[in-house]
Amino acid sequence: MDNKKEIIRVDQLNKSFGDLHVLKDIDLTVMESEVVVLIGASGSGKSTLLRCLNFLEMKNGGDIFLDGEKINKSTHDLNDIRQRVGMVFQHFNLFPHKTVLGNVIEAPIHVKGENKANAIKEGKKLLDKVGLEDKYDVYPSTLSGGQKQRVAIARALAMKPEVMLFDEPTSALDPELVGEVLSTMKELAEEGMTMVVVTHEMGFAREVGDWVVYMHDGRIIEYGHPNEIFDQPREERTRSFISSVL
Numbered sequence: 315m316d317n318k319k320e321i322i323r324v325d326q327l328n329k330s331f332g333d334l335h336v337l338k339d340i341d342l343t344v345m346e347s348e349v350v351v352l353i354g355a356s357g358s359g360k361s362t363l364l365r366c367l368n369f370l371e372m373k374n375g376g377d378i379f380l381d382g383e384k385i386n387k388s389t390h391d392l393n394d395i396r397q398r399v400g401m402v403f404q405h406f407n408l409f410p411h412k413t414v415l416g417n418v419i420e421a422p423i424h425v426k427g428e429n430k431a432n433a434i435k436e437g438k439k440l441l442d443k444v445g446l447e448d449k450y451d452v453y454p455s456t457l458s459g460g461q462k463q464r465v466a467i468a469r470a471l472a473m474k475p476e477v478m479l480f481d482e483p484t485s486a487l488d489p490e491l492v493g494e495v496l497s498t499m500k501e502l503a504e505e506g507m508t509m510v511v512v513t514h515e516m517g518f519a520r521e522v523g524d525w526v527v528y529m530h531d532g533r534i535i536e537y538g539h540p541n542e543i544f545d546q547p548r549e550e551r552t553r554s555f556i557s558s559v560l
């Protein structure tokens with residue numbers, strides 16, 4: 315019995331910056347509740363792919379479907395689309411002059427027009443969920459990097475996205491803070507959140523990923539279940555990338 319629905323589908327996506335062809339004929343499908351992990355060397359196009367999925371970058375060719383519906387800037391308000399596709403970046407980009415709770419409720423109130431009392435109630439629930447129940451009223455500057463990133467996750471979740479994109483969420487963290495962010499992400503995955511995660515954390519990819527996608531030079535070279543990609547990659551390039559990062 316498999317009645318999962320398709321959340322994201324990318325069909326022959328191409329993206330260039332001037333003469334630089336960064337994404338080449340990308341096909342990718344992400345089903346509901348799946349965790350897709352993107353791996354690949356720096357410069358291979360992973361961030362650009364996520365940014366195209368969130369319409370922070372505009373594709374040059376191909377189609378992007380969300381919930382089976384083809385999304386175009388001529389037919390859709392991309393701000394609405396961005397609410398449905400949450401994103402967490404390497405650098406947390408919190409508002410420094412707002413409290414932790416203030417950061418989380420900002421967009422629900424000002425972008426979605428939620429009522430404040432409700433946004434506060436929901437925001438506290440999300441902060442509890444990411445383990446920051448004692449930090450509602452402090453300012454970001456007083457937090458560790460791992461705590462800041464968990465605020466950023468709560469802030470993205472506050473918009474009730476259908477899918478969450480993570481772009482190297484632990485790369486800027488001190489090593490001892492990586493685990494707390496990965497375990498927050500793992501819990502989210504276990505609750506059924508659909509996620510696309512760019513990471514160099516191969517342990518996370520293996521443990522939490524349903525699918526691992528290896529990108530090289532703007533192309534998807536190989537994708538498969540984590541054990542296929544890590545233990546028996548079909549492509550030599552995948553094998554050499556994996557042995558370089560393990």
Ligand code: ADP
Pocket residue numbers: 331334336354355356357358359360361362363
């Ligand atoms: P990754 O996330 O895998 O490291 P990126 O998607 O950031 O790769 O970058 C892919 C390529 O696109 C790189 O060559 C990078 O320099 C280039 N690139 C990314 N963003 C821009 C941009 N805004 N303008 C021009 N080139 C860019």
Ligand code: MG
Pocket residue numbers: 360361362481482
């Ligand atoms: Mg990147």
